[in-house]
Structure formats: C-alpha cells, structure tokens
Amino acid sequence: MARLVLWDIDHTLIDTRGVGRELSAAAFLRTTGQPMREQAKIDGITEPVIFRETAKLHELTTDRADFERFAQALTEEHLKRAAALRERGHALPGAAATLDALDAVGIQQTVVSGNIRPVAEIKLQVFGLDRLILWELGAYGEDDDTRAELVRLSLQRAHATAAEAVLIGDTPADVEGAHANGVRVIAVASGRSDEAALRDTGAEVVVSDLRDTELLVKLVRGDD
Missing domain, CATH: 1.10.150 (DNA polymerase; domain 1)
Known part of the structure; x- marks a missing residue:
C-alpha cells in the first residue's frame, strides 16, 4: 500500500x-x-x-x-x-479536499516540482494548500534538471521505496520521471495534456480532475 x-x-x-x-x-x-x-x-x-x-x-x-x-x-x-x-489564479477543483482526504487516511504528502522550493511554497500557501505538505521530503527545480532525478531524491529523503509512493501530475514528463524510478502514476488531465496523451505515455490511471476524492484515495492506496 x-x-x-x-x-x-x-x-x-x-x-x-x-x-x-x-x-x-x-x-x-x-x-x-x-x-x-x-x-x-x-x-x-x-x-x-x-x-x-x-x-x-x-x-x-x-x-x-x-x-x-x-x-x-x-x-x-x-x-x-x-x-x-x-486574485487571478486559483486552486484546481478538488485539490484541497483531496489533500485533506489523503491526510485523513495517513498518507504522507510532499512535492516533486520543477519549481524552486521557495516559489513552490509561496504558490501553495497563497491558495491554502501548503499545510499538509512535508516540504523536507520533496525535491525541487534547484535540486536537479531532470524529473527522474527529482523523484529519486524525494524517495531518498522520505526513506520510501518506489512501491510505497504514487506520483500525481499532469504531464507526460511527470509520468516518465516517475516510471524511471518504478513509481506508480495517477495522471490528471487538468493541464495541456489530454487523457489520451497521458495514457499513451503509460500512466497507470488517468483522471479528468481531482473532484472525486473518494476515488482518488482508493487509487492512491491501491484498493481493489
């Protein structure tokens, strides 16, 4: 799990x-x-x-x-x-609820992002999404140029195996970076890549957005 x-x-x-x-x-x-x-x-x-x-x-x-x-x-x-x-940006539908739901079942959460860490922290703080993020376990743009290395660094910092982690992202690069480390992916078609493109990249699961929190918790936990 x-x-x-x-x-x-x-x-x-x-x-x-x-x-x-x-x-x-x-x-x-x-x-x-x-x-x-x-x-x-x-x-x-x-x-x-x-x-x-x-x-x-x-x-x-x-x-x-x-x-x-x-x-x-x-x-x-x-x-x-x-x-x-x-004022001009926004948290995506279901984001806050999903963070809360995952925390409620004991799932740790961090960030693997091309953003530098200070910017990542500001972006999530602005929209009230920062309080459940374990920032010290994440990996950020200043750490390395490649997504795959960022995933590896985060696993190392969290003392987690690939089987214990799930990456949630919206681009083929997220999928590829996770798979390079054997990490399962839930791809969200809320960015510029549609569901077909994300499936073609090999994402195990593709969802249209984060609105169905109950489903997302099951997908993360790997429940049948």
Missing part, C-alpha cells in the same frame, strides 16, 4: 492563469537586463532548464550563478505579487 504521494503543482493543484509567466518575465529582466520576448517550453520542465533555454532564445549564454540570481529574483517577484497570484 502506498504511504507517500509526490505532488506536481502547476496544472495539477493550481493554475496561475498567466501570472506565473509574468513573474518569470520580471525575474528574467532583472537577471539578464533583457525583456523576455518569448519563453522556452515549460510543461513538465524544471526551472533551471526553462531559464537556460529561454536565455538561449535571446542569444544569451548563462551559468549556474545566473540561474541562482534568477531564482532569487523569481522568489522576490512571487512574494511581491502574491496578492495578484491569489
């Missing part, structure tokens, strides 16, 4: 409704001195890779120190505009 859920954040638990891109653009300008005319692919991608690839689109070469400055600026922009994030 699973005892640990690894949550993705964006388009799984919350939707920033474009505010996230605006905050990234502000941090990019502060870090590079150039306006962000376009952004690299973001779905399922970690923050260091998004920053590096976005910089390349602007004919810029960056290093780890540049990313760390960007990460600091991104955190500050999220803190400064938390009210806008709250």
Whole structure:
C-alpha cells in the first residue's frame, strides 16, 4: 500500500492563469537586463532548464550563478505579487479536499516540482494548500534538471521505496520521471495534456480532475 504521494503543482493543484509567466518575465529582466520576448517550453520542465533555454532564445549564454540570481529574483517577484497570484489564479477543483482526504487516511504528502522550493511554497500557501505538505521530503527545480532525478531524491529523503509512493501530475514528463524510478502514476488531465496523451505515455490511471476524492484515495492506496 502506498504511504507517500509526490505532488506536481502547476496544472495539477493550481493554475496561475498567466501570472506565473509574468513573474518569470520580471525575474528574467532583472537577471539578464533583457525583456523576455518569448519563453522556452515549460510543461513538465524544471526551472533551471526553462531559464537556460529561454536565455538561449535571446542569444544569451548563462551559468549556474545566473540561474541562482534568477531564482532569487523569481522568489522576490512571487512574494511581491502574491496578492495578484491569489486574485487571478486559483486552486484546481478538488485539490484541497483531496489533500485533506489523503491526510485523513495517513498518507504522507510532499512535492516533486520543477519549481524552486521557495516559489513552490509561496504558490501553495497563497491558495491554502501548503499545510499538509512535508516540504523536507520533496525535491525541487534547484535540486536537479531532470524529473527522474527529482523523484529519486524525494524517495531518498522520505526513506520510501518506489512501491510505497504514487506520483500525481499532469504531464507526460511527470509520468516518465516517475516510471524511471518504478513509481506508480495517477495522471490528471487538468493541464495541456489530454487523457489520451497521458495514457499513451503509460500512466497507470488517468483522471479528468481531482473532484472525486473518494476515488482518488482508493487509487492512491491501491484498493481493489
């Protein structure tokens, strides 16, 4: 039986409704001195890779120190505009209820996200979804470039085996990162990937959203 859920954040638990891109653009300008005319692919991608690839689109070469400055600026922009994030974004239907229901049956919950940890914490705090997350067990964008390594790190930090964990996410990258570590996946078609695309990636279960909390608890526990 699973005892640990690894949550993705964006388009799984919350939707920033474009505010996230605006905050990234502000941090990019502060870090590079150039306006962000376009952004690299973001779905399922970690923050260091998004920053590096976005910089390349602007004919810029960056290093780890540049990313760390960007990460600091991104955190500050999220803190400064938390009210806008709250007003324009929203928790996805069923997110809060599912977190509560899993906690009620003793399932530990953490985050495996391409976001850097401070931003992940702000995003969930803004929408009241942070109180049941065991942040120290998670893995975040600053930890590694790849989803698979983030899943591995989280399992290590939680002292959990692959069989004891379930990842819940909305992208093929979430599915692939979990499967690279032998972790079962519940894919949620609440992002840009539809149910067919998530099934094609190999997700064990695909749901349209998080509204059916009773079903989700059963799926996480592996009940027949």
